[in-house]
Amino acid sequence: MLKPLTQEQIERIIETAIRHFADRGFAGANINKIATESGVSVGVLYKYYQDKTGLFTVCVQQSLDYLDAVFRETQAAGGTLMEMIENLIRRSQQAAREHPEYFRLYHQITVSGAPVLRMEAEHVDGSGSVAELIEGRSAGLYRQLLQEAKDSGEVRGDLDPAAFAFFFDNLMMMLHFAYACDYYQERFRLYCGEDAADEKKDEEVRGQLMRFIEGAFRGENR
């Protein structure tokens, strides 16, 4: 009789693997340790995942799904551009605190030397670059929202929606890392004080970031 892995076991494997990959990088992680710590044999790992890269890919996918869900929820909540942004920042702060490992793993794939991910595009509509798969949705949405806001006069008329979407996403990304990744957190504290990353300061940080973005988007000559 087949005794496939239970959902729980799979979750445990992925959870463990994400932690290891996030903390040590692809090259630094150890398949055997992941198996042992997951409570399964290496054998099943190789039954379920082609190889180390395959497992890594699944981990990345799960992490990105989480990040994407946060993003979609925020998007679904709707509101004005600025409301959505504030919402996004708030959810990001929560999410990065709750599941730093997902953000750390995301950070790992931005590093040269990470294996070429074997991700299947949901919509094979582009160059197929990894970045496109991962960032495609938010890139499109941000650009669109900014275009609409520009058309409606909510934001300055001289902004380039593409560039501003990019700069905005950069700020979001760095915020994620500031809450989830060691080096960026140290840096965050260096700039903003030892307690910068503490939960009690979230609102203040959010407020400043909103002010920064709002200024950037509205400009001086609305």
Added chain:
Amino acid sequence: MLKPLTQEQIERIIETAIRHFADRGFAGANINKIATESGVSVGVLYKYYQDKTGLFTVCVQQSLDYLDAVFRETQAAGGTLMEMIENLIRRSQQAAREHPEYFRLYHQITVSGAPVLRMEAEHVDGSGSVAELIEGRSAGLYRQLLQEAKDSGEVRGDLDPAAFAFFFDNLMMMLHFAYACDYYQERFRLYCGEDAADEKKDEEVRGQLMRFIEGAFRGENR
């Protein structure tokens, strides 16, 4: 006796090592390959550098020195806050195009799993965290410049110099990566078009980023 390594050879070793570490990360780089590709024996590497981490540290130091030099030159050029920023962006674009490997290596040390660097602090005046050693100077300077600009009314009165300095530096960092690191460059192109990272677009990108930052700093209610 055998001729000691010429300055050129040493440079070649470091150059090769920087490239390998930048491209594959610390764990993924291979000392033997670095030696072979540098045209020296492994033994030499271990004569000149304590071990893999020692070589890595030297590479990082050289990269950071370069980044620091760019920063200092810009600082030395002086000008108003906005002039300095524009200058900084321009130099960053040039530098990242000229020596992407330095920026890539810098990116590698922000990753979990990188070895603990054996760096000597020039001014041992702080916690001694790696981030402090690397980012300390710019953090201090940005904050100070913003404070002065705030006092003189050049920027909005309701900004927190520390937070805004942090956001600003985040934008700078991401700009560096956008020009130097594969993943970030793909993402840059995704947001801003296939030719986004081309030299001929530098001015345009710089212009948009200046607009973004200027808006953020000046705000609506100067």
Added chain:
Amino acid sequence: MLKPLTQEQIERIIETAIRHFADRGFAGANINKIATESGVSVGVLYKYYQDKTGLFTVCVQQSLDYLDAVFRETQAAGGTLMEMIENLIRRSQQAAREHPEYFRLYHQITVSGAPVLRMEAEHVDGSGSVAELIEGRSAGLYRQLLQEAKDSGEVRGDLDPAAFAFFFDNLMMMLHFAYACDYYQERFRLYCGEDAADEKKDEEVRGQLMRFIEGAFRGENR
């Protein structure tokens, strides 16, 4: 799964390792050769033993266990002091001929430069020095037997049990080496003739040594 190493294979590994360590010393032995000669892969050695020192320690322990067993059997056989000594000499001759590698390995640990053994003391009642772990039992016993013999008048009244126990054990140790270690055996032959170490001379050697020890213990003025 693959069949774990059989008891036989493990014994073969240890046997091979003991031979290599005994013949070449710790630094001179080669883990890869031990693996090959044992008919297993290096990986196995590192699965079963932490590292080279760990394997060495196990080998030493097995050797000492054997030596200890010989000692205990003799002790268990009982008899007068002189009977026990004769017994001990006889068993030593047999044992050193049967398993010279154990005695050679014992000799290796007396050499400077041998690794610090990771031995667990059965009775952690002393300084914990390696010598104490290894020699503690016999030191105690010899001293006690001599004390009793002194009290009963079986040996001279002016002997120091501790010192005489030490001298006696020195003679035993050198006898072991004379039968097991190349250099000592050559020396033995040099002193006592080419056939000194041959089995047919065992009785004669034993007789002379008994006479030597008996004279030493009894002295002239019982």
Added chain:
Amino acid sequence: MLKPLTQEQIERIIETAIRHFADRGFAGANINKIATESGVSVGVLYKYYQDKTGLFTVCVQQSLDYLDAVFRETQAAGGTLMEMIENLIRRSQQAAREHPEYFRLYHQITVSGAPVLRMEAEHVDGSGSVAELIEGRSAGLYRQLLQEAKDSGEVRGDLDPAAFAFFFDNLMMMLHFAYACDYYQERFRLYCGEDAADEKKDEEVRGQLMRFIEGAFRGENR
């Protein structure tokens, strides 16, 4: 012009090398460190000594010369057998304390795995074994002295001069090691007390050993 090594330099090399070989064994010693610590280049080491084994051989020779000198001086001092023995023990204690490295190095060559020494026999009169070269003189002398003592009735009539010479030399050897080699010294202390190897106890130890040997040699039925 030739600039041969000065006598001083040679002495320094050998002294350093003896220390290294004595402490780490042949395999564990490092030629480059010996050169550096001696203040000469590796080049001259290889000019003066064929290879590592060659240097080791010279070190051994010098150590043995010292040991031999101690022995000869004692022999030259003359006296009765027992006087000579007491003298020998006393000198051994002094010598082992003054130059433990010579005794330690001597111990190293008794270990399997030491390289085959390239020693030149002064008198090529025997099998040419290393032991013979090293121990030949004392073996001969002890046997002869015992024979004479036996003939003169100074020692028991039923002793075999060869065997008794061997046992006696074993005691001497172990005494040397007890003062010079770590393991043997620990063992010495274990048997005879923490201060056993201290200078202030030398006389007492010597006394007991004399009593032991005298008893052994004289026996009960002179």
Added chain:
DNA sequence: CATGAATGAGTTTTCATTCAT
């Protein structure tokens, strides 16, 4: 089929010896 022990290529590091200067 799941297991997990074994495998062995690959990696870091050392060090005896060489040889260009």
Added chain:
DNA sequence: CATGAATGAAAACTCATTCAT
């Protein structure tokens, strides 16, 4: 010739992957 930097074979150890049970 002396130098001592360079060499590179060799050794310890790791770990992704396989496969007998």
